[in-house]
Amino acid sequence: MAEFSWETRGPLDRALVAGRHGAQGDAGVSLSEIRDFDLVQVMARRGKAAEMATAAQVRFGVAAPETPKAVGRADATLIWSGPDQFMVLSKGRKHTMESLAPVFASCASLSDQSHARVLISISGAKARAMLAKLSSIDLHSDVFGVGAAAATSMDHTSVMLWRGADRDGQVVFNLLVFATFAESLWHAVLDSAAEYGVDIAHSMEL
Amino acid sequence: MRITCPFCGERELGEFTYLGDAKPARPAPGASEDEVYDYVYLRDNIAGVMDESWYHGGGCRAWLKVTRNTLTHEISAVEPAPGAGARQVAK
Numbered sequence: 001m002a003e004f005s006w007e008t009r010g011p012l013d014r015a016l017v018a019g020r021h022g023a024q025g026d027a028g029v030s031l032s033e034i035r036d037f038d039l040v041q042v043m044a045r046r047g048k049a050a051e052m053a054t055a056a057q058v059r060f061g062v063a064a065p066e067t068p069k070a071v072g073r074a075d076a077t078l079i080w081s082g083p084d085q086f087m088v089l090s091k092g093r094k095h096t097m098e099s100l101a102p103v104f105a106s107c108a109s110l111s112d113q114s115h116a117r118v119l120i121s122i123s124g125a126k127a128r129a130m131l132a133k134l135s136s137i138d139l140h141s142d143v144f145g146v147g148a149a150a151a152t153s154m155d156h157t158s159v160m161l162w163r164g165a166d167r168d169g170q171v172v173f174n175l176l177v178f179a180t181f182a183e184s185l186w187h188a189v190l191d192s193a194a195e196y197g198v199d200i201a202h203s204m205e206l
Numbered sequence: 207m208r209i210t211c212p213f214c215g216e217r218e219l220g221e222f223t224y225l226g227d228a229k230p231a232r233p234a235p236g237a238s239e240d241e242v243y244d245y246v247y248l249r250d251n252i253a254g255v256m257d258e259s260w261y262h263g264g265g266c267r268a269w270l271k272v273t274r275n276t277l278t279h280e281i282s283a284v285e286p287a288p289g290a291g292a293r294q295v296a297k
Contacts, residue, residue, distance in 0.1 A: 068214060068266075082266035083213050083286070136218045151214060153221050153264035 010035060011118050011179040012202075015186045021198040028126030028196030030170075031189065032203050034119040037089060038096050039176075041111040042104055044084040051107035052084070059103045060088075070149045070162035070174075077206070079162055079176075080149050087113065087160070087176075091206050118182035120175040120189070121164070121203075126196035127171055133192045135161070141171070155188040157181045207279050212286055213266045221264030228257040228271050228287070253277055259287060 012033050020027065042064075044052040056064035056078065062071050065080040076090040088095050097112045104110060122131065128139050134154040138144060149162035160176040177185050190198065210216045227249050233241040250256075253276060260270045269287035274280070 083268050136220075137215075151265045151267070152217065156220070156264075158264055 011182040012186055015183045016200065016202060018201050019199075021190060021200055022194030023197040025197055027124060027199040029122065029124040029130050029193040030127075030199045030201070031193065032121045032201045034121055034203055034206055036204050037091055037114065037119055037206060038093060039090075039113040039117055039119075040088045040095065040097055040100055041081065041113050042086055042088060042100070042108045043082075043111075044108050048107035049084040052104060055103050055107055056086075059100070065149070068149045068151065069147050070164075071147065072165065079160060081151055081160060089119075089206070116179055117176045118179055118186075120177070120182075120186070122173040122175060122189070123167055123170045124196070124199075125170065126193070127173055130189070130193045130196060131161075131173060134188060137161075139173075155185055157185050159185070207281075209260060209262075209270070209272060209281060210284055211262050211265060211268070211270065212284055213268055214262065217262070217265055221262060222270075223261040223263050225259035225261060225269075227252075228259045255282065 010033075016033055042052065042056070053064050053066070056062075060073055060076055060078060062073055062078065064078055064086050065071050068080050070077055070079040075094050076088055079087045079089060081087050088100065096114075097110055100110055131139055131154075135152060137150055137152055144150075144163060146163050146165055149160065151158070151160055153159065154161075154175075157177060158181075162174050164172040164174050166172060175185075207219045208216050209219065209222055230245050230249070233245050255273060255275050258272050258274055260272045262268050262270060271283075271285050271287050272281060273283040275282070
């Protein structure tokens with residue numbers, strides 16, 4: 001019988017090569033895969049949306065987003081993912097299925113997505129120009145400011161896109177994509193960004 | 207063609223999937239064979255304004271009722287289908 005080696009590895013382990021890619025000179029785009037995060041999907045049960053909002057308020061000290069936006073807290077980001085549903089993104093096992101289940105037991109269904117999605121952080125002077133090639137939504141700052149979010153498609157792949165706080169004076173876009181589609185989208189992103197020069201890295205920090 | 211999702215805003219057609227006429231309603235249990243046949247197979251072929259079901263699968267994954275003119279593609283109304291999100295189904 002054939003011997004198989006079952007190794008755990010991230011969806012981008014093969015595709016992500018840290019360092020420079022594309023045009024030389026100053027990198028216009030920085031790509032970083034964020035690893036080891038906790039992600040829980042929270043969906044209100046029928047007629048329980050208001051109760052879910054109250055529970056979220058108590059737990060996180062902030063209202064769950066009811067429109068497409070991402071609300072950042074010190075230890076968690078709540079991201080709108082559809083009507084009466086949102087995702088909780090955090091680090092260090094602070095908000096896991098185990099700790100959130102009792103909070104939402106009476107009003108919402110939870111689903112652990114920590115290992116089901118890949119999180120890519122995109123920044124740089126050319127980040128918006130690069131994304132414009134993949135997305136049909138308007139990402140201009142006047143329309144898509146800090147905290148704006150969208151459930152949309154890029155390269156025929158469903159993604160969650162939201163704008164984080166600016167870093168070093170540069171815009172930051174965060175992209176959550178289904179794990180099995182991540183490698184394909186990663187290549188599309190690299191192709192799109194190559195002409196601007198890309199810095200590629202991975203990080204454990206949100 | 208673009209559709210303005212009531213949850214997400216204006217989006218391109220590629221994010222949506224077309225189901226068809228939004229009018230047919232599932233017959234009551236115990237309905238006659240003719241009524242069920244009508245529900246499953248028979249559709250009006252409207253040249254003009256009709257209500258259609260669309261699915262925003264490439265976005266918020268909500269079902270929508272879109273009022274569209276099949277001759278001009280003009281969309282006059284978009285609303286969540288009954289039961290979209292956690293809202294109570296309209297009785």
